[in-house]
Amino acid sequence: QICVPGTMTCQTIDHIEVDTGSTGLRILADVPFTLTLPQATNGSGGPPMTECLQFADGSSYGSLRVADITLPGSGEHAANVVVQLIGDSTYPVPTGTITGQSACPGIAENSVQAFGANGILGVGPFAQDCGGGCAAPNPPLAGVYYNCASPSTCVDANASLTEQVANPVSMFTTDNNGVIVELPAVGAAGITTVSGSLVFGIGTRTNNALGMATVLPEDPNSGFITATYKGIAYAAGYIDSGSNGNFFTDSSLTQCTTATGFYCPASTMSESATLQGTTATMLAADFSVANAETLFSNASYTAFSNLAGTIPNPPPPPQAQPFDLGLPFFYGQNVFTAIEGNTVSGTMGPFFAY
Numbered sequence: 001q002i003c004v005p006g007t008m009t010c011q012t013i014d015h016i017e018v019d020t021g022s023t024g025l026r027i028l029a030d031v032p033f034t035l036t037l038p039q040a041t042n043g044s045g046g047p048p049m050t051e052c053l054q055f056a057d058g059s060s061y062g063s064l065r066v067a068d069i070t071l072p073g074s075g076e077h078a079a080n081v082v083v084q085l086i087g088d089s090t091y092p093v094p095t096g097t098i099t100g101q102s103a104c105p106g107i108a109e110n111s112v113q114a115f116g117a118n119g120i121l122g123v124g125p126f127a128q129d130c131g132g133g134c135a136a137p138n139p140p141l142a143g144v145y146y147n148c149a150s151p152s153t154c155v156d157a158n159a160s161l162t163e164q165v166a167n168p169v170s171m172f173t174t175d176n177n178g179v180i181v182e183l184p185a186v187g188a189a190g191i192t193t194v195s196g197s198l199v200f201g202i203g204t205r206t207n208n209a210l211g212m213a214t215v216l217p218e219d220p221n222s223g224f225i226t227a228t229y230k231g232i233a234y235a236a237g238y239i240d241s242g243s244n245g246n247f248f249t250d251s252s253l254t255q256c257t258t259a260t261g262f263y264c265p266a267s268t269m270s271e272s273a274t275l276q277g278t279t280a281t282m283l284a285a286d287f288s289v290a291n292a293e294t295l296f297s298n299a300s301y302t303a304f305s306n307l308a309g310t311i312p313n314p315p316p317p318p319q320a321q322p323f324d325l326g327l328p329f330f331y332g333q334n335v336f337t338a339i340e341g342n343t344v345s346g347t348m349g350p351f352f353a354y
Helices: 292-296
Strands: 016-019 023-028 049-055 058-070 077-086 119-123 145-148 154-156 178-182 197-200 215-217 225-229 232-239 269-276 282-289 322-325 334-338 351-353
Touching: 023 058, 225 322
Parallel strands: 016 119, 023 077, 232 322
Antiparallel strands: 023 119, 049 058, 049 145, 058 077, 145 154, 178 197, 178 334, 215 351, 225 232, 225 269, 269 282, 334 351
């Protein structure tokens, strides 16, 4: 539930994607979203702000707004949270054609149809979506935050931590140090629907204890861990419920003809990576890779435990190469994501654990 701050003027939005790989609540304007939320500004009385957020497969642009948020079931509440209204028709997508403005790059995902959900709840390991890198005295990062003297003249801008899109969980009064995604196992053929839980807090209640899970501390700046797969170390590894498959580079796996970007081996392959955070602890990540076109042949199935594909638009070497353990990795086990700055069972976040 999203409300105008300090009021009971609210709207409930369903079909929100839960994403441990991003930060903040973002709603698609064409849901339709009917609330008039106050515009977030750069400083008190400053210009309105917008943001371009790049995902692995595209980017989303829209205005920044301020809202009160209540999560159903748990009743957890966060007040005066900076959120993004993606596809806000008031603000055209920047193209970089005016001085001081960088384009919002990539494939535009600014509608419900293009995005595939009514919104996204980023419950990743950071309290803000950009952190100190976007704040002064650093120069503004190109194509992230914008100040808008008018809707069509937005220019690259800094954003302080309090002005950035925030992880709502970090703003809860309690149960604010992380989340657990709990999903049941999914069979090899896939399934039509899956029901699970998003649990708030780690070690704060009887239902969210860390238990026997192994902790993998993340790089505190990037949030990455290292995944070693078939002898190659991928330094930009992460565990991401917002990805519908596991995505990595493997030239030995046959790529699909029609399901572009996915793997289509002749028979299901059993694979394994070794994950390591910033400590010496190593943890096996076992997964399988099935033929994506075979999986997709049953149009009623939406959840797959063995869907995998290539990394879209990987950065050029020598930049760290990604290894994305997506939603299939979550099926059948509880996966913990601890938020930066919080100590859980003696380990400072950010960390993953399972």
